[in-house]
Amino acid sequence: MKNQFSRQDYERIAAFIAERTRYRPRVAMVLGSGLSPLADAVANADSLPYAEIPDFPLSSVIGHAGCLVIGELAGREVMIMQGRVHYYEGYPLEQITLPLRVMRAFGIDTLILTNAAGGLNPAYQPGDVMLIEDQINLVGMIGHNPLMGPNDAALGPRFPNLSDLYDRGLRQLALSVAAAQGLTLHRGVYVGLAGPAFETPAEVRFLRMIGGDATGMSTTNEAVTARHSGMRVLGFSGISNAAIAAIDTDQEASHEEVLAAGALITPRLIALLQGMLARWDEAASP
Numbered sequence: 001m002k003n004q005f006s007r008q009d010y011e012r013i014a015a016f017i018a019e020r021t022r023y024r025p026r027v028a029m030v031l032g033s034g035l036s037p038l039a040d041a042v043a044n045a046d047s048l049p050y051a052e053i054p055d056f057p058l059s060s061v062i063g064h065a066g067c068l069v070i071g072e073l074a075g076r077e078v079m080i081m082q083g084r085v086h087y088y089e090g091y092p093l094e095q096i097t098l099p100l101r102v103m104r105a106f107g108i109d110t111l112i113l114t115n116a117a118g119g120l121n122p123a124y125q126p127g128d129v130m131l132i133e134d135q136i137n138l139v140g141m142i143g144h145n146p147l148m149g150p151n152d153a154a155l156g157p158r159f160p161n162l163s164d165l166y167d168r169g170l171r172q173l174a175l176s177v178a179a180a181q182g183l184t185l186h187r188g189v190y191v192g193l194a195g196p197a198f199e200t201p202a203e204v205r206f207l208r209m210i211g212g213d214a215t216g217m218s219t220t221n222e223a224v225t226a227r228h229s230g231m232r233v234l235g236f237s238g239i240s241n242a243a244i245a246a247i248d249t250d251q252e253a254s255h256e257e258v259l260a261a262g263a264l265i266t267p268r269l270i271a272l273l274q275g276m277l278a279r280w281d282e283a284a285s286p
């Protein structure tokens with residue numbers, strides 16, 4: 001499998017997708033574990049299985065459908081990645097971030113990331129939704145950053161600024177829509193880990209100490225790559241479980257629990273995202 005890509009590859013794959021859909025959306029979303037049903041809310045969809053898209057990575061994880069769904073949500077054109085691949089599946093970061101580069105070449109300028117995450121903040125309950133205000137890319141900080149390697153300046157800067165990684169205008173719109181819907185939307189810091197093992201209690205206490213509110217095994221690499229390419233980025237964590245911070249509690253973390261919480265989180269996120277799209281013009285364009 002190819003794992004070194006150039007701008008020509010991104011443009012080639014974007015052109016392939018453009019031939020398969022009548023839509024030209026500028027907003028894209030990535031759906032995390034258990035959140036796939038959100039794509040069912042898309043009207044008049046053109047669906048492309050990842051397996052049919054050249055060089056697209058295929059997820060091996062239950063709960064990740066592997067389909068690009070392009071259509072209308074709340075009257076606005078959107079591109080939805082129903083399922084994603086993760087670092088723990090063994091994919092190199094070039095593969096994990098390929099779909100984002102392709103989206104940018106396609107014309108996407110705003111990316112909304114969603115994930116299922118463990119709640120580090122003791123105030124969070126399974127089923128809650130957190131607006132990602134900022135992130136700690138722990139995997140990137142120890143030397144696995146998706147932007148390592150040669151930099152094509154036509155794609156983005158060598159040393160991108162990330163002080164505004166999650167877009168302020170979009171975050172404000174999300175909070176305003178949530179307030180209007182009576183949805184409690186936490187605001188917090190997402191910590192990106194490699195996984196696939198869940199954290200030990202000592203690791204959970206460490207992640208709390210460094211300022212994390214929620215943690216999971218995705219999102220941070222995608223956010224960095226999308227921002228590098230000039231996209232506006234927004235992110236939501238669906239809290240699927242409380243990360244276990246003490247030993248000898250008899251509590252356990254499981255993927256089943258993560259998928260089950262999706263049933264609570266999905267309708268909340270659908271309403272929030274539809275509400276945002278309906279008021280989209282309030283968030284200034286990039």
Ligand code: HPA
Nearest residue numbers: 116117118215216217243
């Ligand atoms: N830890 C890491 N990743 C996760 C968790 C968790 O508790 N829940 C869902 N994804």
